[in-house]
Structure formats: C-alpha cells, structure tokens
Amino acid sequence: MINELQVFDYEDIQLIPNKCIIKSRSEADTTVTFGDRTFKIPVVPANMQTIIDAPLAEWLARNGYFYIMHRFEPETRLDFVKNMHQKNLYASISVGVKDDEYNFIEALAAEGEVPEYITIDIAHGHSQTVIDMIQHIKHYLPQAFVIAGNVGTPEGVRELENAGADATKVGIGPGKVCITKIKTGFGTGGWQLAALRWCAKAARKPIIADGGVRTHGDIAKSIRFGASMVMIGSLFAGHEETPGKTIEQDGKVYKEYYGSASQYQKGSHHNVEGKKMLIPYKGSIADTLTEMHEDLQSSISYAGGRDLASLKTVDYVIVKNSIFNGDTM
Ligand SMILES: NC(=O)C1=CN([C@@H]2O[C@H](COP(=O)(O)OP(=O)(O)OC[C@H]3O[C@@H](n4cnc5c(N)ncnc54)[C@H](OP(=O)(O)O)[C@@H]3O)[C@@H](O)[C@H]2O)C=CC1
C-alpha cells in the first residue's frame, strides 16, 4: 500500500476560482508548445483506429491541432509520412515494439523521412522493450520527438525519460473502452488524476495524460495536475470525421468506438483488454474542438490568468471519492 498517496479522480475535484483579470474569455490563450511546434489547444485525439485516420490527421495538422496517427495499418505508415511531408505538414505516427517495428524505423531513416513525432504505444510501457525502442529510434532518427508509454508510476516516467523519451504518456486502464482494470486488477482506473499528479512530480519532461477524460472541464484539471497535453478517445468518438463504423438502431445513428486491445481491433480473443461501445452521432469534430477551446478559455478566466500556466497553481477541493468513474464492463 502506498500510504502517502492521496487518491482521487477527475469527478472528485473542483478547481477554486481566482479574481478574473481579463475582459473577455476570448483574450485567454490556450496554446501549448509541444516539441518544436505550438498547437491551438493541449488536446490530442487518441491514436485509436475508431478515432483517427489519415484524412482527419491531415485536417488536424492543417488547422493547428496536435494529432498522433494510430499504428494498426503498419504498411501504410511510410506513405503517410511522405504524404504529410509533401504537403508541408508535420508527421506524427505510432509504433509498437515487435521486431518488424525495428525494421520500420530503419526504413524511415534509409528513406530520409523523419517523422516529427513518434509515439511508442503499448499497454505496459514501463518495460525493457520500450526502453530498447526509444534507444533504437534515437539512434536512427535522432531529430524525432519521442513520446513513450503508457505508464502509471513515477518510476515508469523516470526510466523512459532516462532512456531518451522526450515525453511520456500516463494512464493504465482509465479509458472508456478499457477493461484492463477488470481483467487484471491493475492500473490507474478510478484514480487517474491522482496518478497523473504522482507521475508529474517526478517528471522532468512533458506528460500526456491519457484516458478518463469525460468532460471538457477535465482538460483544465489535467493541466492543473501536471499534464502538458491531454489524450482523449471517447469524447471524440461518434463524430462525422472520426472513422468508427456508422450504425443505425431504432431510428438513431451511432458510431462504433472500440479499444485497441479489443477483439474487434485484434481479430482474436487472446489477451483482450478492451471492449466496444456505440456512441451517439455528434456531428462535426470542428464544432467540438471549438467548444473545447472556448471552455478552456473560460477555465483560464476562472483561474485568474491569461494562459494555461495560470491553471497549474490554482487551489482545489476534493468533493467526493468515487472509484469507478462511470465505467461498466
Ligand atoms: N492505456 C491502456 O491502459 C492500455 C492500452 N492498450 C492499447 O492497446 C493496444 C495494444 O497494446 P499491446 O497489447 O501492448 O500491443 P501489442 O499487441 O503490440 O504488444 C506489444 C508487445 O508487448 C507484449 N505485451 C503486451 N502486454 C504485455 C504485458 N502486460 N506484459 C508483458 N508483455 C506484454 C506483447 O506480447 P504478448 O501479446 O505476447 O504478451 C507484444 O510483444 C495499444 O494501442 C495500447 O495503447 C491496451 C491495454 C491497456
């Protein structure tokens, strides 16, 4: 048992307002610099096959947003990087840790196609396999900004940083379509925000908070507890542009959202740690991104500041303690 750790999640926290110093919320600056680039908001859609595809990645890059392409059509990745670069857009891709991925990194180097961002995306990121892959990428593609994860402890963050990761991704099992906590008994599900705080205290480099965000206010809370960037799946699922299959049921339109470790992604029942849900159709993702931007501007105004930095020091209260965060199996 970790005695000194205060345990809470997003829904248990309320941030405390400070005197407002701006005349309009439109004055609040939500931009974030991550790697060599600055983005409109500190939010990135999850690198999952029902959340992002190449057209959406291109739209996000063109419109000033950060994206991470998923890794589940591995043979398309080299062309994806070339295509983004031909269009003068940054390339941000994901890799795993299996043998073929080592060859893929060497192929990118041989072609002179250096993705600006490479995310090593596996379930249990505090692992020698991830450390080896970080070092392989840094050897062949030293200019690439490497994000490594996922981890859920300060030790995990520090080991990946020490191996050369430029940022780490925190969150084991808090996702909406995650069943890791139920199947294995492990993870940060139910206390993701406290785990983020715990990890952020140890981090010397940026952290991406990944999973468990259920409301736009949770973005401000993530920044308060140490995130530089927030990865979101379920809130982006169901949009016109997100690639989940469209389903009609009883006259209502839904889109599929499934876990990257679900049987629907894997095509097999082995080591399943994800499930599928139907998300009511939500319209255009541009409208949701605009609303997130405006809500975050409002958060900054309540923090009594002009930019994201003001969120990092606001006071907070713990208003209740719930461990399940609305999820069911
Ligand atoms: N954030 C989260 O909580 C979680 C996210 N996911 C997502 O699901 C996708 C698939 O993840 P993943 O299964 O890791 O990817 P892969 O199927 O690519 O597995 C990566 C490698 O790690 C091994 N591996 C996977 N899990 C473990 C483990 N618990 N202990 C030891 N070795 C392990 C696999 O071997 P083998 O399969 O033979 O064990 C494989 O060699 C990713 O996108 C990941 O982000 C999945 C679960 C949790």
Ligand SMILES: Nc1nc2c(ncn2[C@@H]2O[C@H](COP(=O)(O)O)[C@@H](O)[C@H]2O)c(=O)[nH]1
């Ligand atoms: N345990 C699992 N986690 C998964 C799986 N597929 C994706 N994920 C993680 O969830 C977040 C998105 O969370 P959300 O709460 O915003 O919906 C994603 O970024 C991954 O880290 C899975 O199959 N199992």
